[in-house]
Amino acid sequence: MLPVAISSIILSGKGATMGLFSKDIKTMNDLFLHMLDDIYYAEQQIAKSLPDMMKKVSHPELRTGFETHLRETEIHVKRLEKVFEKLDVTANAVDCPAIDGILKEAKKIAGEVDDKSVLDAALIAAAQAVEYYEITRYGTLIVWAKDLGRDDVVGLLNTTLEEEKAADKKLTSIAEAKVNRRAA
Numbered sequence: 001m002l003p004v005a006i007s008s009i010i011l012s013g014k015g016a017t018m019g020l021f022s023k024d025i026k027t028m029n030d031l032f033l034h035m036l037d038d039i040y041y042a043e044q045q046i047a048k049s050l051p052d053m054m055k056k057v058s059h060p061e062l063r064t065g066f067e068t069h070l071r072e073t074e075i076h077v078k079r080l081e082k083v084f085e086k087l088d089v090t091a092n093a094v095d096c097p098a099i100d101g102i103l104k105e106a107k108k109i110a111g112e113v114d115d116k117s118v119l120d121a122a123l124i125a126a127a128q129a130v131e132y133y134e135i136t137r138y139g140t141l142i143v144w145a146k147d148l149g150r151d152d153v154v155g156l157l158n159t160t161l162e163e164e165k166a167a168d169k170k171l172t173s174i175a176e177a178k179v180n181r182r183a184a
């Protein structure tokens with residue numbers, strides 16, 4: 001079952017003005033494929049942005065975390081290509097204004113902070129916004145894949161979802177350690 005809000009967007013056709021949905025999306029399968037294209041684009045943009053974020057980081061553990069997640073993100077792109085292959089459709093990245101906005105904001109805030117420790121905190125916050133975006137997308141994709149009887153791609157999507165959750169947890173623990181150190 002779809003959340004009510006989403007169902008009403010589909011049924012009312014208002015989606016065409018919302019960017020994510022277009023009039024070409026008629027079925028749940030179309031919507032599923034569109035969201036895969038959307039996250040495919042998002043993962044590529046994240047992979048492009050992480051090296052820049054890494055350059056600005058001071059905290060060594062945070063830098064290592066970004067490095068590790070960059071490698072994972074590159075795998076996420078490849079894993080999505082496997083999903084497209086299994087579904088027998090062509091991977092076709094579509095613009096995703098949501099992730100563009102999150103990454104743009106990350107770049108902007110990082111440009112406005114001088115203090116190294118504050119900058120690290122800003123980068124953690126930005127990275128967590130990215131992870132949450134991915135977590136919500138993969139969570140929905142998994143529900144829809146099951147709904148559409150495409151259990152053959154659920155495992156791949158779930159592996160990535162778990163890595164996004166782990167990345168988020170890691171960021172939280174670095175943020176908490178930073179706060180605790182300051183308090184000590």
Ligand SMILES: [Fe+2]
Nearest residue numbers: 043073076134
């Ligand atoms: Fe990812």
Ligand SMILES: [Fe+2]
Nearest residue numbers: 131134164167
């Ligand atoms: Fe991620």
